[in-house]
Amino acid sequence: MRSLIVNPHNLNHLPSQITTITPTQPVARCLKVPYKSLDKLAIKTINNHEITIAPVLTMDRTWRRIVAENINSNDPDGIAKMLIPSRQKLLKSGVDLNLLTHHNSRRIRDLAQVTNRYKQKLQKQGYIDQDQLFWEAINYQTQAPTPAQTLLIYGYFQPQLDQVKFINLVAGEGSIWVLPTGTEEIFAKNREAIAYLESKGWQVNYQENDDNFSLGEKLQNCFLGKGELPHKVQCHIYPNLEAEIRGVLSQVKQLIIDGVSASKIVLVTQDEKTYAPLLLDIAWEYQLPLRLFYKIPLRNIRLGYWIALLIEVIENNFPFESTAKLLHHPLARYLTYKQWLEARQKRPNNLAEWEELGLNLSLLKFPQSDTLPNWVDRIKQVLKFFDIRKNSSQWSREIVAFNQLETAWLELSKLDGDRLNRQEFFQDILEIITKLKVPMQPGKGGIEVHTPLSLQGASYPHVFLIGFQEGILPAAIENDPVLDFYESRRLSQFNITLETAIDIAQRNELCFYELLRIPTKSLTFSCAEQHHKKPLLPSPYSTRLGIETTPPPLLNLASIEEARRYYLQQPYQLSNDVIVNDIIKNWQVEQRRESGESPDEYDGVIGIGVDYQNRIFSASQLTALGQCPFKWFATYLLCLKEPSEAEAEITGSLRGRLYHRCLEILLKDIKTQTDLRRLDIQDINQALSQAEAALQAEENVNFDKFIGWEARRLEGLNMLELNLQAEDFLLANAEIISRENYFDAEWYGLKVIARVDRIDRTPTGLLVLDYKTTSSSPLGIKDDSGKAKINIQMPLYQQAIAQNFNEVPEVDVKLYSLNKQRYLKAKLTEPAILEAFAEEVKQRLQQGNYPVAPDQKQQVCQYCEFDSVCRKGNRLSRKTSSK
Numbered sequence: 020m021r022s023l024i025v026n027p028h029n030l031n032h033l034p035s036q037i038t039t040i041t042p043t044q045p046v047a048r049c050l051k052v053p054y055k056s057l058d059k060l061a062i063k064t065i066n067n068h069e070i071t072i073a074p075v076l077t078m079d080r081t082w083r084r085i086v087a088e089n090i091n092s093n094d095p096d097g098i099a100k101m102l103i104p105s106r107q108k109l110l111k112s113g114v115d116l117n118l119l120t121h122h123n124s125r126r127i128r129d130l131a132q133v134t135n136r137y138k139q140k141l142q143k144q145g146y147i148d149q150d151q152l153f154w155e156a157i158n159y160q161t162q163a164p165t166p167a168q169t170l171l172i173y174g175y176f177q178p179q180l181d182q183v184k185f186i187n188l189v190a191g192e193g194s195i196w197v198l199p200t201g202t203e204e205i206f207a208k209n210r211e212a213i214a215y216l217e218s219k220g221w222q223v224n225y226q227e228n229d230d231n232f233s234l235g236e237k238l239q240n241c242f243l244g245k246g247e248l249p250h251k252v253q254c255h256i257y258p259n260l261e262a263e264i265r266g267v268l269s270q271v272k273q274l275i276i277d278g279v280s281a282s283k284i285v286l287v288t289q290d291e292k293t294y295a296p297l298l299l300d301i302a303w304e305y306q307l308p309l310r311l312f313y314k315i316p317l318r319n320i321r322l323g324y325w326i327a328l329l330i331e332v333i334e335n336n337f338p339f340e341s342t343a344k345l346l347h348h349p350l351a352r353y354l355t356y357k358q359w360l361e362a363r364q365k366r367p368n369n370l371a372e373w374e375e376l377g378l379n380l381s382l383l384k385f386p387q388s389d390t391l392p393n394w395v396d397r398i399k400q401v402l403k404f405f406d407i408r409k410n411s412s413q414w415s416r417e418i419v420a421f422n423q424l425e426t427a428w429l430e431l432s433k434l435d436g437d438r439l440n441r442q443e444f445f446q447d448i449l450e451i452i453t454k455l456k457v458p459m460q461p462g463k464g465g466i467e468v469h470t471p472l473s474l475q476g477a478s479y480p481h482v483f484l485i486g487f488q489e490g491i492l493p494a495a496i497e498n499d500p501v502l503d504f505y506e507s508r509r510l511s512q513f514n515i516t517l518e519t520a521i522d523i524a525q526r527n528e529l530c531f532y533e534l535l536r537i538p539t540k541s542l543t544f545s546c547a548e549q550h551h552k553k554p555l556l557p558s559p560y561s562t563r564l565g566i567e568t569t570p571p572p573l574l575n576l577a578s579i580e581e582a583r584r585y586y587l588q589q590p591y592q593l594s595n596d597v598i599v600n601d602i603i604k605n606w607q608v609e610q611r612r613e614s615g616e617s618p619d620e621y622d623g624v625i626g627i628g629v630d631y632q633n634r635i636f637s638a639s640q641l642t643a644l645g646q647c648p649f650k651w652f653a654t655y656l657l658c659l660k661e662p663s664e665a666e667a668e669i670t671g672s673l674r675g676r677l678y679h680r681c682l683e684i685l686l687k688d689i690k691t692q693t694d695l696r697r698l699d700i701q702d703i704n705q706a707l708s709q710a711e712a713a714l715q716a717e718e719n720v721n722f723d724k725f726i727g728w729e730a731r732r733l734e735g736l737n738m739l740e741l742n743l744q745a746e747d748f749l750l751a752n753a754e755i756i757s758r759e760n761y762f763d764a765e766w767y768g769l770k771v772i773a774r775v776d777r778i779d780r781t782p783t784g785l786l787v788l789d790y791k792t793t794s795s796s797p798l799g800i801k802d803d804s805g806k807a808k809i810n811i812q813m814p815l816y817q818q819a820i821a822q823n824f825n826e827v828p829e830v831d832v833k834l835y836s837l838n839k840q841r842y843l844k845a846k847l848t849e850p851a852i853l854e855a856f857a858e859e860v861k862q863r864l865q866q867g868n869y870p871v872a873p874d875q876k877q878q879v880c881q882y883c884e885f886d887s888v889c890r891k892g893n894r895l896s897r898k899t900s901s902k
């Protein structure tokens with residue numbers, strides 16, 4: 020006799036000597052039996068007939084091909100992906116697909132047709148799809164029955180029709196199936212299954228119902244409205260998700276400290292995707308070992324990322340940024356520090372240029388087409404060359420992924436297809452790393468995290484259910500865009516049973532109902548009030564249970580990091596913590612930095628004077644000091660510099676240096692406007708080439724590597740030619756007497772040096788010309804209102820030249836724009852302002868006072884490389900207002 024236990028209660032008397040079938044390992048562990056599942060039984064049945072489930076890649080590739088061949092679309096891969104859920108539904112339902120190919124809806128006909136062809140294609144290779152498993156096993160078991168076994172089926176509390184029929188065929192005399200039911204709606208499907216089984220000779224058994232209900236049973240009764248909510252069940256509400264995870268894990272840690280074994284505690288969440296990363300991070304901080312079986316695609320982990328990057332690099336012929344990332348990645352570690360510095364300077368942008376750095380990347384020269392086994396061999400060689408296996412071994416998840424890939428390569432090399440072009444092969448690899456999945460935190464032991472479904476039938480003393488929110492538990496019901504609920508209802512007229520929205524809602528409810536059975540000592544629900552600033556509501560099941568949300572209990576500090584944060588103002592509480600004093604000091608520094616208090620030694624006011632009398636200042640140095648003292652401090656006193664890195668495009672300052680050098684060469688023998696007019700475009704071109712060569716030799720600049728350099732150079736040539744014609748460039752009555760020379764002078768008690776682009780003698784005296792590559796006057800030092808408007812370069816040059824040519828009656832200084840081919844307007848600064856500024860400079864240097872203080876609009880910051888050092892930010896407005 021085969022029997023059904025339909026009101027599972029006090030199951031201690033279940034027979035232990037018969038083969039027990041459980042859906043998951045945790046359930047088998049709770050029953051203390053070896054893990055054997057219904058799927059394994061079905062696979063064994065089909066294997067007896069030389070059929071097996073197709074590997075993931077074979078299924079995927081076959082499906083994509085069939086869809087591409089049969090459905091006319093510009094995006095066959097997109098369509099293939101969209102049709103997968105509908106295909107799964109059809110195959111799971113066991114419907115006769117030939118029937119559907121005559122359906123009056125074209126959508127359904129197409130779907131049935133491609134699904135049928137896909138099935139046939141797999142069949143030809145000796146495969147079936149995962150979703151056909153039970154129907155195929157039923158077929159084979161009906162055609163050629165193997166002896167039925169005595170089974171105890173436990174944990175299959177929500178069986179699908181195919182599972183019910185399969186169990187009926189393989190379960191022999193003496194078999195027992197625990198299959199809960201009741202009069203409520205949530206048991207509707209189970210009642211149908213029981214009726215079917217009864218018609219096949221199964222006997223329905225009711226357990227003796229004493230009143231000694233377990234905590235789980237009391238909870239289930241409460242959910243069905245048949246009893247009170249038991250004690251030891253709480254629902255804690257937290258301000259946000261992080262607080263929720265901290266709260267839950269600190270309670271878990273307390274249980275462990277109290278001596279509860281990790282195996283007696285389980286964390287359950289329906290939304291692993293949202294909670295898993297937070298759980299891992301905080302468990303690491305709390306030093307709690309956690310096991311997360313939630314599977315993530317290889318593409319989202321280091322190994323998959325590296326492989327995707329490899330493809331991007333090869334496809335785009337080794338561009339600088341992505342190739343640098345690829346070679347610098349912790350899984351490859353192929354660049355030495357020296358090579359990296361060199362790469363930053365030279366900015367290689369194709370394979371040949373990378374190889375010029377001494378790197379051997381010949382294995383990455385992939386041909387345009389090859390056979391599949393050769394492609395697979397090639398990718399394996401690349402992984403071996405970069406020692407990816409060894410470098411993965413420091414992370415358990417990565418090494419699990421690497422091993423999965425090994426199997427995938429084998430499977431891929433066996434797939435049909437003669438020659439593949441490179442794009443097709445790369446597409447296959449990208450599919451592999453998207454389809455293959457690894458557990459988020461594999462390993463053994465520790466506290467496990469599961470979904471409600473994977474725990475059905477298990478029991479644990481302490482259960483924490485995280486994310487008891489509306490939209491998570493129960494999950495929102497999603498409609499299939501192809502085989503939607505409307506179509507599913509229409510198909511029921513043809514005796515094709517597909518799941519409806521009501522079925523899904525009932526399935527979710529039954530799943531939650533079974534979850535309630537799991538705890539034997541305590542169940543703690545938790546939820547958050549908001550996530551990413553969106554308000555959240557507790558799960559509607561909380562109302563069904565009649566449970567009130569309450570704030571969590573006063574929680575212990577579960578990590579040293581939390582203790583440090585908490586005791587920041589009472590350091591004596593952490594007297595054993597050797598780094599707490601440093602933390603407190605740094606915290607105080609940051610607090611002051613962010614406050615309205617005046618800057619201190621951590622903000623440029625170092626209080627160490629320097630002798631200004633022994634320093635020689637240029638106009639740029641003084642301008643920097645007057646714009647933002649910290650900028651001068653970082654540049655000229657600390658001598659900080661960004662690591663030298665080749666730019667993709669020519670920078671403004673390099674462009675300026677190039678034109679200055681070109682004009683110096685061009686005007687070497689030019690004195691008057693008449694001489695100037697004799698120069699032609701060839702002369703300019705020649706001078707420009709010489710200037711390029713000079714900068715290449717001095718600064719290692721490769722102009723040809725700049726994006727669009729040819730066009731930019733031509734633009735520059737034309738611009739220089741226009742200048743030679745311009746009236747302001749060289750006045751008719753002027754004569755050039757100096758080019759790119761230095762002049763020492765004294766300026767309001769400071770020693771200065773002026774590097775002067777050009778000096779012309781005019782009938783009234785001397786004209787000092789400073790070339791600018793901008794179209795407007797450059798930023799000056801700050802005025803009283805904080806605007807960077809005061810030009811000190813012109814008066815400084817004027818005084819320096821006057822001191823060096825003291826016989827000349829008058830010195831005029833002009834800023835000349837090469838872009839506009841005319842003088843720029845600039846206001847002469849009053850001597851009193853200059854004198855006051857020079858005094859300020861002396862005082863700053865004597866006092867060592869270089870605060871972060873840019874101009875009001877922070878315009879000077881645009882061209883400053885110290886923004887990451889000075890921490891300018893919003894805090895500066897507080898400093899200013901406090902002043």
Ligand code: SF4
Nearest residue numbers: 647873880883886889
């Ligand atoms: S980024 Fe601005 S505030 Fe910072 S040092 Fe440079 S100029 Fe000063």
